[in-house]
Amino acid sequence: MSKPTSQLPFLEIIEWVEQDPNLMMWKIPDGDKEIKNGAKLIVRESQSALLLNEGTVADVFTAGTHSLETKNIPVLSRLKGWKYGFESPFKADVYFFAVRQFINLKWGTPAPVVLRDPQFGQVRVRAFGTYNVRISDIPRFFKEYAGTYPRLSIFEFEQQLRDFIAPKFGEVLATANISVLDIAGSLTTLNERIAPLIKPYFDDFGIGVTQFTITSATLPEEVTQFYDKVTGMNMVGDMTRFQQFNTAIAISQEGNPAQSGTQQGLAMGLMMGQLNNAQEPGSAGQQQATPAGGDLTAKLQQLKTLFEGGLIDEEEYKVKKAGLLAQL
Known part of the structure; x- marks a missing residue:
C-alpha cells in the first residue's frame, strides 16, 4: 500500500x-x-x-x-x-x-438440520459447501456494512454470511421432499433452490453471489448403518443368506485387529461359496429336504434376527412368533 x-x-x-x-x-x-x-x-x-x-x-x-x-x-x-x-x-x-471475486469461501451447518423423513422419521443432516462473492454495489456495501471500518477483510464479513446460509439450507431441505438417502444425488437440485433464496440477503449488503455449491451432506451414523444393512440384505436375496452374511461379517471383526483384513476375506469367501452352492442346480442345498421342525426353527431364528436388528418392532415380532409357534 x-x-x-x-x-x-x-x-x-x-x-x-x-x-x-x-x-x-x-x-x-x-x-x-x-x-x-x-x-x-x-x-x-x-x-x-x-x-x-x-x-x-x-x-x-x-x-x-x-x-x-x-x-x-x-x-x-x-x-x-x-x-x-x-x-x-x-x-x-x-x-x-476490491471488486474482484472472493472465491472458495466456506459455509456449513454449525448444528445438524432436523429433517422429517418418511422412512426414518426425524433425521439430523449436516451439510458443507463453498461460495464465491464480489462487491456489486459500492454505496450500499459502504452504507449497510463497511462504513465504520478503516479496513475490512473477507474473513470479517464471511462469518456473517455463513450464519445466514445454514438456516436457508435447512429451509430448502425441509420443503424439497427429498429422502435422506437421495440427498447425495440431489445436490444440484438443492443448489438451484438455495441460490435464489440467499440472493436477496446478499443484495441487501451490496454483495453479489457468483457461485454457490453444496459439496457434501452427511447423515447420522445410525441411518448409515441401517442403510448398510438394507443394502446387504438386498445383496444376498433372502433372510437365510442375510443371516449368513451377518455371521460372516461378525467373524471378520473378531480377534486381532491386525488379522481383520484376512479374516474378513475368509469370511466373505465362505459366505460367497455358500451362496454359490445354494444357487447351483442340483446342489446339495437344493436337493436335501429340510425337516418341518428344522424349517420352523430357522424361521424363528430369522424372525429374532429381524427384531434384534430393528427391522421389525416388538409387536410385529410377538405376532409373527405366535403364528409360528402355533404350527407346532
Missing part, C-alpha cells in the same frame, strides 16, 4: 497498491490532510474508489486515472461552507474497494 508523503501539505496522488488479497476495503490514512483541487486518483483494474465528505457519498470511481476537481463532483459543489470557491483544496475521506 502506498501512502502519501507526510511533508506534502495536500494529497496530490491517491492510489492503493494491494498487498493483502483478502482485503475488501481500505481507507486512505490521510492524517486529516485536504485533497488538492485537481489531485490525481488512480484506480486500478478490480478496484473502485469512494469519496465521502461530511458523511455524504460524494462520488464513486471505477478503474482509470481521475482528476479530482470540485466542479466535477456534484455533491461537493452543492455542500455549504466553501469559502474559497472551487479552486481551494477540499476535505474528503477516500475508500478503496
Whole structure:
C-alpha cells in the first residue's frame, strides 16, 4: 500500500497498491490532510474508489486515472461552507474497494438440520459447501456494512454470511421432499433452490453471489448403518443368506485387529461359496429336504434376527412368533 508523503501539505496522488488479497476495503490514512483541487486518483483494474465528505457519498470511481476537481463532483459543489470557491483544496475521506471475486469461501451447518423423513422419521443432516462473492454495489456495501471500518477483510464479513446460509439450507431441505438417502444425488437440485433464496440477503449488503455449491451432506451414523444393512440384505436375496452374511461379517471383526483384513476375506469367501452352492442346480442345498421342525426353527431364528436388528418392532415380532409357534 502506498501512502502519501507526510511533508506534502495536500494529497496530490491517491492510489492503493494491494498487498493483502483478502482485503475488501481500505481507507486512505490521510492524517486529516485536504485533497488538492485537481489531485490525481488512480484506480486500478478490480478496484473502485469512494469519496465521502461530511458523511455524504460524494462520488464513486471505477478503474482509470481521475482528476479530482470540485466542479466535477456534484455533491461537493452543492455542500455549504466553501469559502474559497472551487479552486481551494477540499476535505474528503477516500475508500478503496476490491471488486474482484472472493472465491472458495466456506459455509456449513454449525448444528445438524432436523429433517422429517418418511422412512426414518426425524433425521439430523449436516451439510458443507463453498461460495464465491464480489462487491456489486459500492454505496450500499459502504452504507449497510463497511462504513465504520478503516479496513475490512473477507474473513470479517464471511462469518456473517455463513450464519445466514445454514438456516436457508435447512429451509430448502425441509420443503424439497427429498429422502435422506437421495440427498447425495440431489445436490444440484438443492443448489438451484438455495441460490435464489440467499440472493436477496446478499443484495441487501451490496454483495453479489457468483457461485454457490453444496459439496457434501452427511447423515447420522445410525441411518448409515441401517442403510448398510438394507443394502446387504438386498445383496444376498433372502433372510437365510442375510443371516449368513451377518455371521460372516461378525467373524471378520473378531480377534486381532491386525488379522481383520484376512479374516474378513475368509469370511466373505465362505459366505460367497455358500451362496454359490445354494444357487447351483442340483446342489446339495437344493436337493436335501429340510425337516418341518428344522424349517420352523430357522424361521424363528430369522424372525429374532429381524427384531434384534430393528427391522421389525416388538409387536410385529410377538405376532409373527405366535403364528409360528402355533404350527407346532
